[in-house]
Amino acid sequence: MATAPGVATPEEYVGDTLAREQTSLWADAWRRLKRNRLALGSAVFLVLLLVVAIISVFWTPYPIWRQGVAPTYQTPNSDFLLGADQAGRDILSRLMVGAQVSLEVGVGTQIIVAVVGVTIGLIAGYFRGWLDGIISTLINIFYGIPDLLVALILVLILGRGLDKIIFAIAVTRWMDMARLVRGQTFSLREREFVEAARASGTRPNKILSRHILPNALGPIIVQATFGIPQAILFEAFLSFLGLGVQPPTPSWGAMAADGFHAIRIAPHIVLVPAIALSLTLMAFNFLGDGLRDALDPRQKR
Amino acid sequence: MLSRRALIFLGERLVLIAFTAVAVSSIVFFGVHQLPGSAFLSDRRIDPAALAAIMHHYHLDLSLWDQYKLFVAGIVHGNLGESLVNRGIPITPLLLREASVSLEVGATALIFTIGLGMVLGVIAAIKQNTWVDYLATATSVIGYSMPNFVIASVLVLLFAVYLYNWSGGVLYYEVGWEGTYGTPGQILLPAFALGFPYASIVARLTRASMLEVLRQDYVRTAKAKGLSDRIVIIRHALRNALIPVVTILGPLTIGIITGSVVIENIFGIPGLGKEFVQSILSRDYNIVIGVFTFYALAIGLANLLVDLLYTVIDPRIRY
Amino acid sequence: MTAPVLQVKDLKTQFFTDDGVVKAVDGVSFDLHPGETLGIVGESGCGKSVTALSILRLVQEPGRITGGQILFKGTDIVTMPGDDVRDIRGKDIAMIFQDPLSSLNPVLKVGYQIEEAMEAHTKISGKVALSRAVQLLKQVRIPAAESRVEDYPHQFSGGMRQRAMIAMGLANKPSILIADEPTTALDVTVQAQILELLRDLNEETKTAIILITHNMGVVAGLCKRVLVMYAGRIVEQGPVEQIFKDPQHPYTWSLLQSIPRLDADRKDRLLSIEGLPPDLIKPPRGCRFHPRCQFRIERCFHDDPTLMDVGPDQEAACWVTMRRALARDGEARA
Numbered sequence: 013m014a015t016a017p018g019v020a021t022p023e024e025y026v027g028d029t030l031a032r033e034q035t036s037l038w039a040d041a042w043r044r045l046k047r048n049r050l051a052l053g054s055a056v057f058l059v060l061l062l063v064v065a066i067i068s069v070f071w072t073p074y075p076i077w078r079q080g081v082a083p084t085y086q087t088p089n090s091d092f093l094l095g096a097d098q099a100g101r102d103i104l105s106r107l108m109v110g111a112q113v114s115l116e117v118g119v120g121t122q123i124i125v126a127v128v129g130v131t132i133g134l135i136a137g138y139f140r141g142w143l144d145g146i147i148s149t150l151i152n153i154f155y156g157i158p159d160l161l162v163a164l165i166l167v168l169i170l171g172r173g174l175d176k177i178i179f180a181i182a183v184t185r186w187m188d189m190a191r192l193v194r195g196q197t198f199s200l201r202e203r204e205f206v207e208a209a210r211a212s213g214t215r216p217n218k219i220l221s222r223h224i225l226p227n228a229l230g231p232i233i234v235q236a237t238f239g240i241p242q243a244i245l246f247e248a249f250l251s252f253l254g255l256g257v258q259p260p261t262p263s264w265g266a267m268a269a270d271g272f273h274a275i276r277i278a279p280h281i282v283l284v285p286a287i288a289l290s291l292t293l294m295a296f297n298f299l300g301d302g303l304r305d306a307l308d309p310r311q312k313r
Numbered sequence: 314m315l316s317r318r319a320l321i322f323l324g325e326r327l328v329l330i331a332f333t334a335v336a337v338s339s340i341v342f343f344g345v346h347q348l349p350g351s352a353f354l355s356d357r358r359i360d361p362a363a364l365a366a367i368m369h370h371y372h373l374d375l376s377l378w379d380q381y382k383l384f385v386a387g388i389v390h391g392n393l394g395e396s397l398v399n400r401g402i403p404i405t406p407l408l409l410r411e412a413s414v415s416l417e418v419g420a421t422a423l424i425f426t427i428g429l430g431m432v433l434g435v436i437a438a439i440k441q442n443t444w445v446d447y448l449a450t451a452t453s454v455i456g457y458s459m460p461n462f463v464i465a466s467v468l469v470l471l472f473a474v475y476l477y478n479w480s481g482g483v484l485y486y487e488v489g490w491e492g493t494y495g496t497p498g499q500i501l502l503p504a505f506a507l508g509f510p511y512a513s514i515v516a517r518l519t520r521a522s523m524l525e526v527l528r529q530d531y532v533r534t535a536k537a538k539g540l541s542d543r544i545v546i547i548r549h550a551l552r553n554a555l556i557p558v559v560t561i562l563g564p565l566t567i568g569i570i571t572g573s574v575v576i577e578n579i580f581g582i583p584g585l586g587k588e589f590v591q592s593i594l595s596r597d598y599n600i601v602i603g604v605f606t607f608y609a610l611a612i613g614l615a616n617l618l619v620d621l622l623y624t625v626i627d628p629r630i631r632y
Numbered sequence: 633m634t635a636p637v638l639q640v641k642d643l644k645t646q647f648f649t650d651d652g653v654v655k656a657v658d659g660v661s662f663d664l665h666p667g668e669t670l671g672i673v674g675e676s677g678c679g680k681s682v683t684a685l686s687i688l689r690l691v692q693e694p695g696r697i698t699g700g701q702i703l704f705k706g707t708d709i710v711t712m713p714g715d716d717v718r719d720i721r722g723k724d725i726a727m728i729f730q731d732p733l734s735s736l737n738p739v740l741k742v743g744y745q746i747e748e749a750m751e752a753h754t755k756i757s758g759k760v761a762l763s764r765a766v767q768l769l770k771q772v773r774i775p776a777a778e779s780r781v782e783d784y785p786h787q788f789s790g791g792m793r794q795r796a797m798i799a800m801g802l803a804n805k806p807s808i809l810i811a812d813e814p815t816t817a818l819d820v821t822v823q824a825q826i827l828e829l830l831r832d833l834n835e836e837t838k839t840a841i842i843l844i845t846h847n848m849g850v851v852a853g854l855c856k857r858v859l860v861m862y863a864g865r866i867v868e869q870g871p872v873e874q875i876f877k878d879p880q881h882p883y884t885w886s887l888l889q890s891i892p893r894l895d896a897d898r899k900d901r902l903l904s905i906e907g908l909p910p911d912l913i914k915p916p917r918g919c920r921f922h923p924r925c926q927f928r929i930e931r932c933f934h935d936d937p938t939l940m941d942v943g944p945d946q947e948a949a950c951w952v953t954m955r956r957a958l959a960r961d962g963e964a965r966a
Contacts, residue, residue: 155564156616157337158608160571161589165601168593169347245460249575252462253590265462272466272579279470286463294458301454530734536690537729538749538800539722548748552739627739628784 037307041230044306051302054295061292065115068108076105077260085278095280097270103284106262110285113263114244114292117178121243122236124182125189130232132186133193134220138201147194151187159184160249167250172258181246185239192235196228230307237300241293248289264289326620330613335388337609338602342384345598346377371397371599384602393603398595404603408585412607414494415577415584419569421500422508426565430512431558434519435551441524449516456513461572465506465579472502490581503580507572511565515558523554552626559622566615570608636663637705637807637840638687638725644699645679645686652913656682656695658864666807667838669831671851671872673887674861677909680844683861684810687842688727689717705807723753726801730813732793736785742796743769743781749803768799771836772829791822798829802837810842815850827853849891852876860884863910863920866939870946880948880955882927919951927957 045051073093074081082096089095094103136147166180200206201224209219248265250256257263264285271281368374371394372383387394393404437449472486490499526532527550535549536542574586581587585604592600623630641661647654657679664670672680685691687702689709702709704724709717721727726749729735737745746768747761756764762781769777772795785793794814801809811830815823831854834841843854851858851872858875860868860883868881879885907924910916916923922932931951939947942955 156333156567156612158567158571158612160574161605161608164593165341165344165348169344241458248460249462249571252460252575253578254594265460268462268466272462272469275466275469276474279474282466283470286460286466290455290459290463293460294455297454297458530729530731531737533690534729534735534797534800535737535748537688537721537727539718539720539752540748541718541752544752549737549740553737628741629738629786 037230041303041306045302048302048305050298051306054298054302057291057295058299061111061295062115064108065112068105068112072102072105072108074102074105076101076109076262085274085281087278087280094284095278097267097281098274098278103267103281106267107264107284107288110262110264110267111288111292113174113257113261114247114289116174117181117247118240118244118296120175120178121181121185121246122239124178125186125239125243126232126236128182129186129189130193130225133190133195134197134224136190137194137197138216138220138224140198144194147190151191154184154187157184160246163246163250164253164255167255172255174257174261177247177250177257178243181243185243185246188239189232189235192231193228196231197224200224200227234300234304234307237296237303241296241300244289244296245293323617326617330610330617333613334606334609335385338388338606339381339385341602341605342381343377345601348596348598367400370400371395388606393606394599396597397599398592398597404600408588408600408603408607410493411583411585411588412611414582415573415586417494418500418504418507418577418582418584419573421504422511422569422572423565425504426508426511426515426569427558429508430515431519431551433512433516435523435546435554437516437520438523438527438554439546446520450520453513453516456516457510459510460575461506461510462575462579464509465503465576468502468506469579488580490583493583495582499580499582503576503582506579507569507576510572511568514561515565518558518561519554522557523550526550526554529553555626556623559619559626562619562622563612563616567612570611634666637666638664639703640683640687640700641703642700643683643686643702644697645682645691645695646698647695649694649913654912655864655915656912657686658912658915659700660861660864660866661700662859662866662869664808664840664842667834667840668857669834669841669843669855671855671858672842672844672861673846673848673851673858675846675909677912678861679864679912680861681812684727684812684842684844687810688721688725690721690727719753722749722801722806723804724806725808725810726804726806727810727812728794728797728801728814731817732790732797733785733817735797736793738785740784741781742783742785742788746781746796746800746803749800753804764803765799768803769796771802771833772796772799774799790818791825794818794822794826795829798826798833802833802839805837806839808840808842810844812844813846814843816845816847823850824853830854847891848876848887860887863915864912865920865949867921867950868942868946868948869939870943874943874946878943878946878954880942880946880953881921881950882925882952882954882957883921884948885954919949925952927952927954927961 078101080100081102082092082100084096084098084100086092086096086100092102092104094107096102097106132147136144163180163184166183167177170176170180197220201219206219206223209223214222247256247263248268251263251265252269254266254269256265259266267285268282268289271278271283271285275282365374372380375383384394391405393408396402396404396407433449433453437446440446469486469488473488477485486498486502532545532549535545540548570586573584574589576582577584577586578590585607588600589604592598592604640663643657643660644655645657647656660679660683662670672683674680682691682695686697687709689697689712691697697710700710704720709720712720736742740748743762743765746765747758750756750761750764765781766777769780774780774792774795780788780792785796788796794817798809798811798814801811809830814830815826818826827850830841830843833839834854841854843851845851855872858869858872859866860875860881862883868875868879868884875884876888879888910920910923917936918934919925919928919932919937922928925932929952935951937949937951939949942948942950942953
């Protein structure tokens, strides 16, 4: 562009103020989040969980698949901190690997959902018209089907690998993100700085990536944070029904299902994975609440 | 009572629901034909001639397209065909009976969900920023962070194990189901486990929408008229606060349906959800298609009910 | 003169916010006589609406009445038990609000909302209540009242909604009707009709009216007496004619200057008061108006004036008063 050096073009100027507003927005959000003890505690818990999951890749107290390392139905003691299951396998070891499975499913699904949902949402919200019509109809159709059952069928068709389960859950869970991004794009494209960019001939893909996406990032992060526990829950349902990851790879849902039959004699087998699962879901939900309050102070009570 | 326009609206919606059900079952029809395995392969040794006879009986010797035509012809007459595993068992009556069992548990769960959710939400809103509010809010976060099978496990542990031990074997709860429709005690526990996570969602939503409504000018007007707080809340605030809550009844129904698949298997309830998992595991694909058709109908009807409820609650909405 | 039906004595209402205590109403006193029409005027945020809400104890959290008395027929509303206040609301003192659309419940029929006002205070049958609602709608000049009672608020026009609100207010034949900016949300022609209706009703029913507005013109159309509020206090009061003819507080004077006039010389720029109303958490020292006052003297900076007699039945809280200010300006110019 033929402008004197040092003189900002209107577009750059707009971009610059926007960028500055953004930094202060994130700084503000971080400050608000730090004050939210529940969210902060949840974040610490999740980091610890991640560490445990990473450790479990290299080391577990006992081999997870070996049966009879402990007496069957062993209650927690100093050798087996969380006891052993009906096949005499060490529960702590299996729980650690289960954390790995849950986090992989949760984060993996949300990466797919974010890519697909954001793209679809941006396209529908920015171009509107028939394209939006088709996408919105698709979203509504997917909302109208019992997601778990479709995921179940998909897992049956595709097989029970972790990647296939992640894919099956993503297929039934992309709509929340797409709808959110579509709505954000819809309102952001009417804002002055987008109008200005459009008027100065900026190409749509640049407007979407430079102007709209950065401004919708807050809600997207919040949505993804809420999406992770949903995906984890889904995997737990699938494996509870015996259609999750292929045994002997442990998953919290499958561990709980195994233990359920023996709930009268050894409740710890079902309670340990159930509590781990609940705490993890709760931590993600509290963190999501905290992030939402931090990123959108207007919504706070 | 019903106007001509309302009747036309109802008729259109019912046709649309039926159409959706056929569409869904068609998709599932083609989907399950991609599934590996067959209901007959598990049979020990089978005489090729007998297998051919079976294939012929189920029209499996026809092309997929011809099978589909027969399927659609059946479904518009309400005939979902015959079980592949239990030969001679027609699917429609079987699923109708199972659907009524699921409805019994599901409706109890839904009533419980809405009742508990709204009470918690309203209390939290009225007592905003007091310990009551925090307790109600915390309960609801915990509620939707607990998978229903976890709640079910805890309930079973409490009622079937600890209550039994505590009362010295006098009081006990047996996981299981008697007869077709179970006993009230057998319905309540699974309904609670099924509904609690969603009650938490309803509570959150009610709290938010109630707080919004309580700030409205017409609530001030109602108070200025000299109405008691109770009447202001019940008559003026609650009804307006219901509008967003009604919106999630559709997704709530879907949630209860999917949840029932897990819960029915835990509690051994002979409903659609148990049938669904069983027929998937035994590759009885005709039943899998049938269950999906039933679910599509149920979701369609629930959404219609939601739209009708809107017109009852909010006079500004007319169809 | 008859005994006042309402006496407000040194009323103080404060909002306890995170940023500090907002002294929204800070020592307001006035009397209201039966059948009287009283205007309370001021910019938004001067405490006039909070004063009105305080009278019915409808101030929302974090607001609280912290001092003073509100005597209704001799009993103090401020210290009354909640149930007794509820008895007075809508029965003895009724109130209508600025935006009639948001002030009516969208999901209930207009007629029902009027009937409800009666049923809150008297045991009457549904049939009687309905016929009375129809009668009230007729009284506020709503055509086809018999069918209109069955309508929902969204089926009414803006003016009709405010008429319905007034009908609701009059349902129990109250001794006082408080109208908080009743015309602000309406079109100009409809505004005039609503004012005319209030004037007629005041004559027909002898209900005393407290009219709260930011518009001096609206006061002139309805009220006999006027209170001018600024920053939570009354700065001038007196008969409407007197105040309009001879305002003594510079704030009143500026408000009057800002009424658009058809007959005004076109060169006279429409004058609005410069600056913003003060922060009521930390009001300015001395006279609260002095930062915006063009006639201030040294004393105004540190000495807080109280209401003083400045004319026949007229009081103003000002060290200068317009009489002296204009005379001084005249001298200066001469």
